[in-house]
Amino acid sequence: MRTAVIVDDEELSVEIIKYLIGRYDLPIEVVGEAFSGDEGFKLITRENPDIAFIDIKMPVMNGLEVIEKVSRDPKCKTDFIIVTAYDYFEYAKTALRLGAKDILLKPVEPELFLESVERILCYSKSLNSLFDQIIEYVNCNYQEEIQLQQCAEKFHTSSSYIARMFKKYNNTNFSAYLNDLRIKKAKELLKETDLTIKEVAYKAGYNNLNYFYRMFKKSTGITPNEYKGRE
Amino acid sequence: MGKNMQYFDWGHIEWIYEPDPQSTLNNMSIGITTILPNKRQNKHIHYGDEQFIYVLSGEGIQLIGNKVSEMKPRQIYHMEAGTIHETINNRNLPIKHLLISIPANYDMSVPIRQEQLPESEDKGQSGDIIRLNDEIRYIYDTVASPLNMPVAVFDAEGNLVIQGKDYPLTCRAECEAYCENRICPIYSLKSEYNPPHYANSSAYICPYGLTVISTPIVIRSKLIGVIIGGHIRTTGESSGSGENIVPKGTVTAILMQLKKLSESIQNYYIFKNQELAFEATLKSTKEKMLNIQINNHFLFNTLNALAGMAVKEKAFETYRSIIDISGMLRYISTNEKQFVPLRDELQYIQNYTNLQKLRCGEKLKVITDISPEIYSANIPFNCLQPVVENCFIHGFRDTKSEMEVKISGKRCGRMVVIEIMDNGAGMDADTLEKLREKIINYEKYEIRGLMMVYSKLMLFLEEDFEFIIESEQGKGTSVKIIYSV
Numbered sequence A: 001m002r003t004a005v006i007v008d009d010e011e012l013s014v015e016i017i018k019y020l021i022g023r024y025d026l027p028i029e030v031v032g033e034a035f036s037g038d039e040g041f042k043l044i045t046r047e048n049p050d051i052a053f054i055d056i057k058m059p060v061m062n063g064l065e066v067i068e069k070v071s072r073d074p075k076c077k078t079d080f081i082i083v084t085a086y087d088y089f090e091y092a093k094t095a096l097r098l099g100a101k102d103i104l105l106k107p108v109e110p111e112l113f114l115e116s117v118e119r120i121l122c123y124s125k126s127l128n129s130l131f132d133q134i135i136e137y138v139n140c141n142y143q144e145e146i147q148l149q150q151c152a153e154k155f156h157t158s159s160s161y162i163a164r165m166f167k168k169y170n171n172t173n174f175s176a177y178l179n180d181l182r183i184k185k186a187k188e189l190l191k192e193t194d195l196t197i198k199e200v201a202y203k204a205g206y207n208n209l210n211y212f213y214r215m216f217k218k219s220t221g222i223t224p225n226e227y228k229g230r231e
Numbered sequence B: 001m002g003k004n005m006q007y008f009d010w011g012h013i014e015w016i017y018e019p020d021p022q023s024t025l026n027n028m029s030i031g032i033t034t035i036l037p038n039k040r041q042n043k044h045i046h047y048g049d050e051q052f053i054y055v056l057s058g059e060g061i062q063l064i065g066n067k068v069s070e071m072k073p074r075q076i077y078h079m080e081a082g083t084i085h086e087t088i089n090n091r092n093l094p095i096k097h098l099l100i101s102i103p104a105n106y107d108m109s110v111p112i113r114q115e116q117l118p119e120s121e122d123k124g125q126s127g128d129i130i131r132l133n134d135e136i137r138y139i140y141d142t143v144a145s146p147l148n149m150p151v152a153v154f155d156a157e158g159n160l161v162i163q164g165k166d167y168p169l170t171c172r173a174e175c176e177a178y179c180e181n182r183i184c185p186i187y188s189l190k191s192e193y194n195p196p197h198y199a200n201s202s203a204y205i206c207p208y209g210l211t212v213i214s215t216p217i218v219i220r221s222k223l224i225g226v227i228i229g230g231h232i233r234t235t236g237e238s239s240g241s242g243e244n245i246v247p248k249g250t251v252t253a254i255l256m257q258l259k260k261l262s263e264s265i266q267n268y269y270i271f272k273n274q275e276l277a278f279e280a281t282l283k284s285t286k287e288k289m290l291n292i293q294i295n296n297h298f299l300f301n302t303l304n305a306l307a308g309m310a311v312k313e314k315a316f317e318t319y320r321s322i323i324d325i326s327g328m329l330r331y332i333s334t335n336e337k338q339f340v341p342l343r344d345e346l347q348y349i350q351n352y353t354n355l356q357k358l359r360c361g362e363k364l365k366v367i368t369d370i371s372p373e374i375y376s377a378n379i380p381f382n383c384l385q386p387v388v389e390n391c392f393i394h395g396f397r398d399t400k401s402e403m404e405v406k407i408s409g410k411r412c413g414r415m416v417v418i419e420i421m422d423n424g425a426g427m428d429a430d431t432l433e434k435l436r437e438k439i440i441n442y443e444k445y446e447i448r449g450l451m452m453v454y455s456k457l458m459l460f461l462e463e464d465f466e467f468i469i470e471s472e473q474g475k476g477t478s479v480k481i482i483y484s485v
Helices: A011-023 A037-047 A063-071 A089-097 A110-121 A129-141 A148-154 A159-170 A174-192 A197-203 A209-220 A224-229 B123-129 B134-143 B169-174 B176-181 B248-312 B316-334 B342-363 B385-395 B429-440 B449-461
Strands: A002-007 A028-034 A051-054 A079-084 A102-105 B004-008 B011-017 B029-035 B040-046 B049-057 B060-064 B067-071 B076-079 B084-088 B095-103 B151-155 B160-162 B202-205 B210-219 B222-233 B339-341 B364-370 B378-380 B403-412 B415-422 B465-472 B476-484
Touching: A002 A011, A002 A037, A011 A028, A011 A110, A011 B248, A011 B316, A028 A037, A037 A051, A037 A063, A051 A063, A063 A079, A063 A089, A079 A089, A079 A110, A089 A102, A102 A110, A129 A148, A129 A159, A129 A174, A148 A159, A148 A174, A159 A174, A174 A197, A174 A209, A174 A224, A197 A209, A197 A224, A209 A224, B040 B049, B060 B076, B134 B151, B134 B160, B134 B248, B151 B248, B169 B176, B169 B222, B210 B248, B222 B248, B248 B316, B316 B342, B339 B342, B342 B364, B342 B378, B342 B385, B342 B403, B378 B449, B385 B403, B385 B415, B385 B449, B385 B476, B429 B449, B429 B465, B449 B465, B449 B476
Parallel strands: A002 A028, A002 A051, A051 A079, A079 A102, B364 B403
Antiparallel strands: B004 B011, B011 B029, B029 B095, B040 B084, B040 B202, B049 B076, B049 B095, B060 B067, B060 B084, B151 B160, B151 B222, B202 B210, B210 B222, B339 B378, B403 B415, B415 B476, B465 B476
16 A cells, blocks of 8 residues: 655645545555645655645645655655646656656546556556555565565465466566566666665665676666666 | 828928829829928929929029029929929019929839738837838948948938938038038928929939939838938039039939939838737737636636536546546647647547537447557647547438447558548538538638648648548448558
């Protein structure tokens, strides 16, 4: 489960987002709402949610300012999705510079909303809610040691059933999926942070540095150092 | 036609008839000249027109060329173009004479140039724009400087814009007024012997025998300035400083050059004015666009609020429809591109047909069969929806059930084939032929529907496309657009 906040000065906009989260049965728990920029800033700082849906034009402080201010805190892990009626190129440019994950235009189109959230979740919803839960669990806990067997126990099912579902919906197997996910996270960390390779490996869920090097090279064809050095 | 009084230091001319340059081929101007007692028309020359004078009343002295005569009632004078003349009223009664003036050389005196300047809505602004200033100096330098004679440019109010130089010895040595003010006293004369709308040169003979030529600068029947210059000796009256007499051919050349200067200045301001008018239009268009955008924000925020309300009331169909209409509005109001990926056009059609479904319900079936490989092929913006809309306007005009629209698209070699088909009313062969005819001659008609689509395809794809309409009465209509990518 991910946590999310919604910051918009119009209550009806908040309604739509809550509705869409429910409609697509997304693993998102809305932990707070704010109706102005300054409140939004406080809310995000306090909750440090996984996702923030945020409007641009708001009283006191606009959404872009909020993002800029919040992002200064290195502990901030929030992914921002901007929701605005203003189709301005300037806004889009600033939003991208600030690292916002997406811009959705009001009124929000359901399909685009889903796509946008799935991009943050790092996976697409399948038709199987148990499988979605397992995928969500893997995505939230890749930093820990996860085993297929332990997963099966947690979700009261068998490891062979999980394996079949991975084959069916993702055409892969459990450990390959987990490894791909970890390499993807490691790539993000290499590009976006100044962490050492060792720290990256650890944060991506590898506690054996050699193994990380090997997996990284196998997946990308280059070493983590080479990857980091490439612009 | 109308009374037009022209006042001078020496009296006035009441123009009885002036040819309207916009609407007639007539050339003759008729006026009654009044020369007040003890006043004189100084020596002057009309280069552009010959004149006929019939003295009505009063007496005086008339000089034409070198011939001096007593001016009396019922006397007739004829002055060829380019003749010096002078009239002196040395009596106590005004001289009145009928004046008929005819352009001597038709080509040169096509009364005024008839540039159609764009009429700006804001008259005050564009009227003020034509004010001569120093920016024409580069024209002056190219055209007037080679003459090596004083040529000055004045604006319509008589303010000096460009000062003349190289005054001849006569001016510098003999003319007291010039020596005092560094400017020829004739320049301040406001006289205009020509009918006011003539764009021809005239000239004065100064007391020292020099000819000073005056060439008006006219735009749209409006005098915007005068070029005065020359200071050449054209007559035999000798002077101490003794400049050589300029031969007639040279005078003509000088006149031509001054005329050229006048025309160049006119053209400069006409062009500048057009540019300014264009800029003004552009600005107002931009403002309008901005207004639309501002309204857009209100519109989309409101639609968003409506969508939120629908969600709150659990009216999810309503929410869906608000999304569709918003999608359409955003697509047409914010798209600035000429070409768009087919995917966007299809999305637009889908928004549209979704809304049509809202009205028609289950009776409407929309079948879309597009091969994904053409999703990213480009197509001129808004070329498909009008065709689909036509199915509803014409095809399903009288249909109450079982409406079907089929939109298909595929790739055929380097061609993209898109077909929009309905099972509506269709049309008979005659009507179809007429429609095809109409579309090919789209320029003659109001641009909308299929004609709009066709004109867009013509504009952006030139000849590189096919637009095929097929129809059968009672069976339906099909429109095919085939173009290469």
